[in-house]
Amino acid sequence: MSARVEKPPAAEVDRPTRLRLYQLMVELRDFEQRAYELFLENLVRGTSHLALGQEAISAGYAVAMRADDYTFCTYRGHGHTLARGASMAAAMAELLGRGNGMLHGKGGSMHLTDVKHGAMGSYAIVGAHLPIAAGAAWSAQVRKSGQVAVCFFGDGTTNIGAFHEALNLAVIWKLPVVFVCENNQYMEYTPIRSVTAVEHPAADRASAYGLEPILVDGNDADVMYETARQTIDTARTGGGPSLVEALTYRHGGHSRADPAKYRPDAEVREWLSRDPVTRYRERLLAAGIGEAEVNEIETRAQQKVDAATEEARKGAPAAVDGIERQVWSDGGAAWRN
Amino acid sequence: MSARVEKPPAAEVDRPTRLRLYQLMVELRDFEQRAYELFLENLVRGTSHLALGQEAISAGYAVAMRADDYTFCTYRGHGHTLARGASMAAAMAELLGRGNGMLHGKGGSMHLTDVKHGAMGSYAIVGAHLPIAAGAAWSAQVRKSGQVAVCFFGDGTTNIGAFHEALNLAVIWKLPVVFVCENNQYMEYTPIRSVTAVEHPAADRASAYGLEPILVDGNDADVMYETARQTIDTARTGGGPSLVEALTYRHGGHSRADPAKYRPDAEVREWLSRDPVTRYRERLLAAGIGEAEVNEIETRAQQKVDAATEEARKGAPAAVDGIERQVWSDGGAAWRN
Amino acid sequence: MAELSFREAIAAGIAQEMERDPMVYFIGEDVGAAGGVFKATVGLFERFGPDRVRDTPISEQAIIGAAMGAAMTGLRPIAEIMFSDFLATCWDMIANQVAKTRYMTDGQVSIPLVIRTANGGGTRFGAQHSQSLENWAMAVPGLKVVAPSTPADAKGLLAAAIRDPDPVIFFEQKSLYGVKGEVPDGEHVERLGEAKVRRDGNDCTIVALAAMVPKAMQAAEQLAADGIQATVVDVRSLVPLDTQTILREVVKTGRLFTVEENPRLCGWGAELASIVADECFDDLDGPIVRITTPHVPLPAADVLEDAAMPSVERIRQTVRSSMR
Amino acid sequence: MAELSFREAIAAGIAQEMERDPMVYFIGEDVGAAGGVFKATVGLFERFGPDRVRDTPISEQAIIGAAMGAAMTGLRPIAEIMFSDFLATCWDMIANQVAKTRYMTDGQVSIPLVIRTANGGGTRFGAQHSQSLENWAMAVPGLKVVAPSTPADAKGLLAAAIRDPDPVIFFEQKSLYGVKGEVPDGEHVERLGEAKVRRDGNDCTIVALAAMVPKAMQAAEQLAADGIQATVVDVRSLVPLDTQTILREVVKTGRLFTVEENPRLCGWGAELASIVADECFDDLDGPIVRITTPHVPLPAADVLEDAAMPSVERIRQTVRSSMR
Ligand SMILES: Cc1ncc(C[n+]2csc(CCOP(=O)(O)OP(=O)(O)O)c2C)c(N)n1
Ligand SMILES: Cc1ncc(C[n+]2csc(CCOP(=O)(O)OP(=O)(O)O)c2C)c(N)n1
């Protein structure tokens, strides 16, 4: 009783979309790698959770989304936030705890948010953002705005109560929300299969909410883009929620503190050979896109990351007077007169 | 994608067991009816949630359980607690807030507990006791005691997070626990189908935990007894948990405050015609058990309830010095020196 | 002025705001056709329809999460958590998500959300359905916390909470639902963060909240017969807290008593005592005394529950013996 | 005496008790082969095996529920909630079930359960991973609440908590995990409910908890240079609370300062202030002053976090200016 991975989409993804997908993946890859280097330089103040290896999912969905759609993601959310168009410099500065950070240092790596671009927040307590995403979809539904909420989370998240409550509510209210489980095989250090009653933590549970199982190759940007298109379209046209399980792998440890020694070498090698970025590069070349064009995308991405890093590093430390700001909508923090 | 109600068991339930089942059902029925009368007399102090109409489930399981097995139930738990052998007088006195109550007035109707008889508590916050029951089963497993935990809950409970977490944990740890959903079609006043993504709130979700769907007629004591025997046996012999959905109906309102006006007349009539007690009485007679014997069971039950009521009414009001007792295991309530 | 019960005033407050603002939505368990299990929202479903007054599954995390997501994106939701005890089942959503998201994003989002919940004891529901949990909410930065004591305030403060741009936890004391009182006709909106002096006296200040206010008032009347004139302050709003009114009265009388329905430890009265012991130290003429439920779960039986919660008699005795 | 880090002392305390009592089991997320994400339980899995040291899914309600059910039926479980912030995701299990079941059944069950959790800030984890939540637990009748400040106490108080027949919430301050200190060799068990005077002075009493104790100690040394001799009391256990020791020191010095890592409202210091303002009123020579994190969610960036939490400098300045 186990869902099956779906075949790559029949229809070819068009060329501009493919270039856009590649560009985004490369940018996210380079950003995460730079974040890692800055951490080694001891410049990243707090923790950070990189999504190296999972870029096809964020890119595939972001490209398929409308500018006013909503993204909800986790502490592993740099990619999802940037993919929506958020400033790379502001994101990098936030990691460094600078005043020019996206949240002026108040959120940190785990809470990147850029509402102007539909990036509605990175949530650091497992499962919490699933009901919140359902709520944004409810709001879109009653406002008849045509917006869709897309909610990303990990395999480990499927075992917490909020997952169950959110899925059921979304289905009975037929909400325009897409739940995307990025199954990277691990929680922090524990393999998901050792603590889950079914093989596919999301897909094998779809039927418990009257949904079709959707199990896809999360390391294939074309597959992710097509899956995104279809599930977002279903949501936007009143067809209600979807639950997608995208199979993937994180190249590094869970967080900056984790060398990821618990993973068998062969498993790591196998997944590295399915790196979504190099795979997609090959596919572009095979599809007749010239190496020069591909190289240029890569160069531009590096430049973008370099510029962002430079700007971030120029920022002053976060301003201390921010501590007592923005608890309330009046801008302040007063709890008494 | 919907589970099917299973047929009544092939094997006939033996005669002594049947008499025991009938006796228990009649006792529970009479107890609840008396509780209702005492409420009308304004003697029941707090709220109370009667299980009139749901007796076949509590009786079926209780008869199949070993004396040291564990029962976990809800605020609708008079029947489950009494069925394990708890004192009827103590239960009644607890409803009346008397000092001779089962909990000396400190718990009330919603929290009947009799640990000596394996009745490990009535829990009044929806869903909470599912993980707790799993924990008792875990304890039995590691102590190798052969005990089984049986956990009863309503249809509405299947939509709360704790349900999901408990089921997953029980399966991955292969715990000796049986989860029994008493699907009486309603939450408090809201029909379960209006807020649930699947038709059978428990059975249609079994596969999300790698379990077989078990959907049974909860108004048939033979079916319930056989289901209990099988699921308890599975648990006891290392086969892990089961999730049972028993279809039933409460004859009255959700709680003492509720006239249950929200239910269509035809639906109520239909279900009253499937009353587990009268149905079983007919089955006993059809099976050749004499009317006299059946009558005697009924008379004894009435006498038992009368005696319990009398004893309960004789009790003094709960003793006020109990307020600062039994917060801690030293018997006291001190939080400071 | 019309005479309304506290529960009718709640419904009237919601209706007033739903009428005014089409972005106000109301969700919860059994709040639709059933009108709520405390019948505090009767008539709203009929008047505003199943889209704006919506039944939910028993999924408290989803209720609060959905309300938060909606509040972030243009609605002004009211979410009902049937008993305040059940706040515990969605406490992460409230304390970690609703309360903190505006701050963590340095103001990128507002969360204009009201969480209504039936609070407190006196109804023999036992330890899991009777807690007074306003201090749980007060302890969390980012939540406003309101608890009215009269039907007029039930309507006016609820309307204010709905209009407030920030999350408000609105505690409705179960034991007050049946209480009747005058409620202003027409639109009625109070301001959050204003305490009210309900009785004026020069000998001591009794500060109370919600169902403890009428008890404090009765005790004050009896104390007058003992020759002690007590000021009674109704806190109404714990966050924001009207310290100015309270400190002024304490300075005037030189004595502070709190009457709290919550079990003792870390109740709102503790916070108040600590503020007064810091800022009015020189104005105090005697110890600060807190009158609370003992630090135990609330027992179910009527005699036990009544003996555990602060009573008029206990307030009177405590004040009298302490003022001697 | 051996020198151990705080995290090693935690592991040693658990090992000592698992060795002694075969009914002690330990569950949590990533506690098995990984040894816990704070490496505070390294070696237990290897020593006691996967049956007694067990990984769970990310299911906090199931973790606490399972531990409670097991504790009711013969085991003595230790359950880890990785960050105290996540207590909110299982708060119903803790506050409504674990805390109340013994009382509601009038003593029919005991729940010998320890919930260990990493608490507090200073590690730049941001608002959802840095809270000091000991006051949440303190506010719930039926929970014991412990928070050690030294490696020796980490071991000794944890052992005591495991042996205690009642539920104990055991807060391990994240910022202390790396701190080293002497830990007695051999079996080491402290008693719950005893505060410790860490420094003796006659001018004022500073009461602190967990990571605030070393800060209070440093501030006290600096204050001595200013001519102010402070007593420093390490509370260690909030429930049961050693009021005798604290009141004695306040009576001796006439002044009370609390140093609390929690955001201001309803912190443990508020409760303490209210006790002192009642019972030592005549012995006080000046206001009771609380030094806390402001009532805001904790910001993430290093400079902000450091400025928000009580610092040695702020403690010193506050005491000095208040003692003038
Ligand atoms: C409720 C809760 N429990 C535990 C944690 C600690 N934690 C943070 S990330 C994580 C693993 C999550 O795994 P998964 O959902 O697969 O996401 P991934 O990190 O693999 O992207 C855990 C246990 C948390 N943040 N929230
Ligand atoms: C977490 C929680 N939410 C809401 C309630 C209020 N409540 C009590 S019983 C009930 C309905 C439960 O329905 P179901 O699980 O079907 O059980 P039944 O009462 O039908 O036996 C509700 C909503 C509660 N006790 N706990």
Ligand SMILES: [Mg+2]
């Ligand atoms: Mg994962």
Ligand SMILES: [Mg+2]
């Ligand atoms: Mg039901």
